[in-house]
Amino acid sequence: MASPRALPLLDTDNRAFWTGGAEGELxxxxxxxxxxxxxxPQPLCRHCLSENVAPEAVPGTGVIxxxxxxxxxxxxxxxxxxVIxxxxxxxxxxxxxxxxIVGCAVDEVEFGDRVRVVFEQHEDVWIPLFEKAA
Known part of the structure; x- marks a missing residue:
């Protein structure tokens, strides 16, 4: 079955972002x-223009x-x-x-809600979506 989402083309710069979900990592x-x-993702730091840039796992939580x-x-x-x-x-x-935001009714989403990442796999891409944190 085809993905209902447009999938990114994986390249050297973005591959870690789009495939980290296979290991449960954002x-x-x-x-x-x-x-x-x-x-x-990009090969140069937007702050200092350094090339010393690499993907790192973050907690996978945040706020709307x-x-x-x-x-x-x-x-x-x-x-x-x-919800977008x-x-x-x-x-x-x-x-x-x-x-x-997934896993709840659209009218249950509020500004400032705490959320956590969940991944939706399509082919080799793991799309990071978020659900309300318990």
Whole structure:
């Protein structure tokens, strides 16, 4: 069955982010020179331009910064409504992921909710989604 989500093309820079879910890890690029966190993944630090950048596992928890509920069924197989949210990650200051909140009704999502990562596998890609933390 085809994925209802558009899948990324894996490359050297983004592979750790999109495949970390196989080991249950959310991996974000980290600069070992200035201690900055970089997302989306790239080979240079956006803070200091260092090439000393590598993916590191972060806790996989965070807080909903903002969200919207999508009511339009724009892709076959993706049932509406669903939540599109920005999640500020714990352990990676300044990194905010745009993602979906899953595992609850759309009207149960609130600003400031604590969330944790869950992964949805499609082919070789593990998409990081988030659910409300217990």
């Amino acid at each position: 991996r974000i690029c980290h600069c070992r020179d200035c201690d900055g966190w970089i997302h989306p 910064d903002t969200f919207t509920v999508n009511h339009q069924a724009w892709a076959p197989g993706m049932e509406a409504p669903f 949210a920005r999640v500020a990650l714990d352990g990676a200051p300044g990194v905010i992921l745009t993602t979906n």
